[in-house]
Amino acid sequence: MTTFDDLGVPARIAGPLARRGVINPFPIQALTIAEAMAGRDLCGRAPTGSGKTLAFAIPLVARVGKGRPGRPRGLVLVPTRELAAQVSAELRQLAEPLGRSVATFYGGMSISRDQRRLRQGIDIAVACPGRLADLVRRGDVNLGDVDFVVVDEADRMADMGFLPEVKRLLDATSRSRQTLLFSATLDGDVDVLIRRYQRDPARYELAQTSEERNDVQHLFWHTDAAARVHVTGDVVRSVAPAIVFTRTKHAADRVARQLQRDGVGAVAIHGNRSQNQRDRALADFTEGRVHALVATDVAARGIHVDNVGVVVHFDPPATGKDYLHRSGRTGRAGAKGLVLTLVPPDKVRDVKSLQHELSMPSGVDRVALEQLPTTSPPKPIVTRLPQRPHTSVKPARKPSSQRRRPAAHGRR
Numbered sequence: 337m338t339t340f341d342d343l344g345v346p347a348r349i350a351g352p353l354a355r356r357g358v359i360n361p362f363p364i365q366a367l368t369i370a371e372a373m374a375g376r377d378l379c380g381r382a383p384t385g386s387g388k389t390l391a392f393a394i395p396l397v398a399r400v401g402k403g404r405p406g407r408p409r410g411l412v413l414v415p416t417r418e419l420a421a422q423v424s425a426e427l428r429q430l431a432e433p434l435g436r437s438v439a440t441f442y443g444g445m446s447i448s449r450d451q452r453r454l455r456q457g458i459d460i461a462v463a464c465p466g467r468l469a470d471l472v473r474r475g476d477v478n479l480g481d482v483d484f485v486v487v488d489e490a491d492r493m494a495d496m497g498f499l500p501e502v503k504r505l506l507d508a509t510s511r512s513r514q515t516l517l518f519s520a521t522l523d524g525d526v527d528v529l530i531r532r533y534q535r536d537p538a539r540y541e542l543a544q545t546s547e548e549r550n551d552v553q554h555l556f557w558h559t560d561a562a563a564r565v566h567v568t569g570d571v572v573r574s575v576a577p578a579i580v581f582t583r584t585k586h587a588a589d590r591v592a593r594q595l596q597r598d599g600v601g602a603v604a605i606h607g608n609r610s611q612n613q614r615d616r617a618l619a620d621f622t623e624g625r626v627h628a629l630v631a632t633d634v635a636a637r638g639i640h641v642d643n644v645g646v647v648v649h650f651d652p653p654a655t656g657k658d659y660l661h662r663s664g665r666t667g668r669a670g671a672k673g674l675v676l677t678l679v680p681p682d683k684v685r686d687v688k689s690l691q692h693e694l695s696m697p698s699g700v701d702r703v704a705l706e707q708l709p710t711t712s713p714p715k716p717i718v719t720r721l722p723q724r725p726h727t728s729v730k731p732a733r734k735p736s737s738q739r740r741r742p743a744a745h746g747r748r
């Protein structure tokens with residue numbers, strides 16, 4: 337089991353959490369905390385109760401600087417008073433041992449209390465947009481030093497008509513800020529916020545319901561080196577379109593070639609190919625001229641390819657995170673998904689520890705083509721991630737993609 341310590345959470349934060357019985361991070365936390373602590377923007381969608389508050393509270397308190405009077409450094413925007421109170425309570429427990437202060441601002445409280453608090457100097461402001469905008473207009477607070485922003489429940493903020501206010505507030509913060517956004521949906525108005533106010537955000541989406549999660553089947557098959565290409569070919573023939581992941585660029589090229597020879601239309605994308613070649617490969621794939629896209633992890637990170645019928649881990653992924661990342665490209669939007677990991681004899685142990693890490697049933701089965709679904713999913717959708725200039729913050733380690741939690745089944 338992963339611990340907060342494993343994610344790089346400082347002991348001064350992990351300690352108090354452990355004393356409250358919060359020891360193992362929930363999935364959204366395990367996925368996002370390390371990246372957010374490294375300075376990356378991120379947007380996340382996860383069900384209610386999945387632990388989003390700590391997912392942003394930990395990086396916020398770990399990174400936030402000291403504020404001066406009237407000039408906080410961290411800002412959490414929330415749609416309702418209830419949420420403001422709840423988030424503040426959580427933040428305060430983490431922030432106080434680190435010598436960081438938290439203040440809460442929302443309508444219905446005395447504004448002179450707010451003014452007094454601001455004059456004393458606060459590090460983190462938790463606020464509903466209306467009241468904070470008021471305080472800005474009155475000159476009681478200046479957001480120019482705010483370099484860590486969280487927008488929580490952005491979809492509700494949009495539903496309640498707060499977006500114009502939210503945008504004005506974000507416009508008043510530091511241009512070199514880090515921005516985290518959480519929402520039940522990441523499309524529509526929320527997508528506008530993401531595009532306008534986030535820089536190359538890592539995007540995480542956890543399944544909303546158990547029903548949705550169960551739409552993805554995870555299979556693990558013993559497959560030695562000699563059989564891997566043929567098994568992959570058989571799988572693609574019954575469940576296209578497919579994304580096939582290899583560890584190296586060289587392997588991507590080789591597997592694409594071998595699949596072609598096996599009678600399966602395949603193209604490779606990886607970092608050694610020109611933009612032009614990559615565009616053409618993606619177009620061949622989305623337009624159905626080829627049925628398999630063979631990719632390295634790195635190449636696949638700069639794009640979203642959704643709606644594929646099957647993700648084949650031709651080489652097992654290096655980490656649980658990579659497994660989720662690769663596997664997230666199938667079973668989206670209600671379509672059935674399939675994830676197949678080919679496990680050579682020398683990787684059985686690694687794969688079992690990966691299954692353990694992801695709380696999946698443990699085990700590797702023999703090749704069983706009859707387990708494959710017979711219907712094909714809709715055409716794949718490919719979108720390039722918005723590229724934004726990096727003017728500030730630490731450089732992103734890697735572009736993002738969409739991730740989801742694996743279904744809790746797959747082995748029989």
Ligand code: ADP
Nearest residue numbers: 358359360361362383384385386387388389390
């Ligand atoms: P969300 O914002 O995703 O709806 P919350 O952040 O409010 O969910 O978390 C829901 C509950 O789970 C809270 O009571 C919180 O204290 C608890 N919680 C969060 N993370 C953990 C964890 N890693 N271990 C145990 N409990 C946790």
Ligand code: MG
Nearest residue numbers: 385388389488
């Ligand atoms: Mg929440």
